[in-house]
Amino acid sequence: MKRPGKDDPSRPREDGYEYKRDFYRSDSVAEDYDFHRFSSPERQKRNVRKWAAIRKALSQTTGVRTILDLPCGTGRFTGALAREGFEVVGSDISHEMLKKAASIPDGKQKAIYGYLQANAEHLPLRTDSLDCVVCIRFMMHVDAATRVRMLNEFRRVSRRWVIVDYRHKYTFRYVLTHTFGKLGLGRSPLDRVSREDLEQEFRDAGLSIRSVIRVSAPLLSDKWVVLAERA
Numbered sequence: 064m065k066r067p068g069k070d071d072p073s074r075p076r077e078d079g080y081e082y083k084r085d086f087y088r089s090d091s092v093a094e095d096y097d098f099h100r101f102s103s104p105e106r107q108k109r110n111v112r113k114w115a116a117i118r119k120a121l122s123q124t125t126g127v128r129t130i131l132d133l134p135c136g137t138g139r140f141t142g143a144l145a146r147e148g149f150e151v152v153g154s155d156i157s158h159e160m161l162k163k164a165a166s167i168p169d170g171k172q173k174a175i176y177g178y179l180q181a182n183a184e185h186l187p188l189r190t191d192s193l194d195c196v197v198c199i200r201f202m203m204h205v206d207a208a209t210r211v212r213m214l215n216e217f218r219r220v221s222r223r224w225v226i227v228d229y230r231h232k233y234t235f236r237y238v239l240t241h242t243f244g245k246l247g248l249g250r251s252p253l254d255r256v257s258r259e260d261l262e263q264e265f266r267d268a269g270l271s272i273r274s275v276i277r278v279s280a281p282l283l284s285d286k287w288v289v290l291a292e293r294a
């Protein structure tokens with residue numbers, strides 16, 4: 064069986080939020096996305112761990128019925144959230160990714176309330192529209208100032224809860240890339256947050272952090288799932 068490779072259409076060729084915002088607006092990228100990201104056993108395991116962390120965050124909330132899954136991409140978690148009994152709207156800036164999410168054929172996605180093409184920077188939703196915004200595998204593409212603007216938008220449209228995943232700097236990999244990058248060797252240091260950065264960004268957006276859930280083993284995985292509520 065073909066394995067995910069470096070030449071796959073959905074593998075981004077550049078870093079940076081503006082590039083990523085446009086990159087997924089393509090049928091070939093949307094078509095290849097799930098294969099590239101989730102087909103190998105290791106990636107499937109990561110997927111299971113991420114979903115477990117999201118469920119843990121949700122288990123610490125109260126009163127959540129309606130969820131905005133933003134950006135939903137090809138619907139990786141949209142159907143899973145709906146199957147947990149939530150009323151879910153999947154949203155993404157890319158019409159192509161939304162089309163792919165909506166085309167999942169096996170009926171798994173049928174509890175989904177709908178899909179909405181939207182930019183996370185200016186959501187076309189009223190204040191207090193739903194109970195929770197879930198935002199996964201996105202903030203690592205976005206610079207700190209834009210992240211705060213987006214968190215502000217999430218706070219505005221959510222009556223109370225926001226669940227967002229972040230990438231932090233407390234890993235061996237970060238220390239290595241940082242050290243070599245500073246010496247001008249290897250790639251430039253990864254853009255990752257400290258716990259203080261995280262607290263500051265959420266505070267600036269009017270959100271209080273309720274819990275920071277580690278997705279995987281300390282020092283090896285750089286993923287946190289953060290549960291926050293309106294301050």
Ligand SMILES: C[S@@+](CC[C@H](N)C(=O)[O-])C[C@H]1O[C@@H](n2cnc3c(N)ncnc32)[C@H](O)[C@@H]1O
Nearest residue numbers: 084087134135136139156157160182183199200
């Ligand atoms: C890496 S995917 C993640 C999707 C999904 N949450 C997942 O875990 O598979 C990133 C998605 O962000 C979307 N995106 C990029 N910029 C956006 C923006 N400003 N507003 C909404 N969606 C955006 C892209 O179209 C893409 O589908």
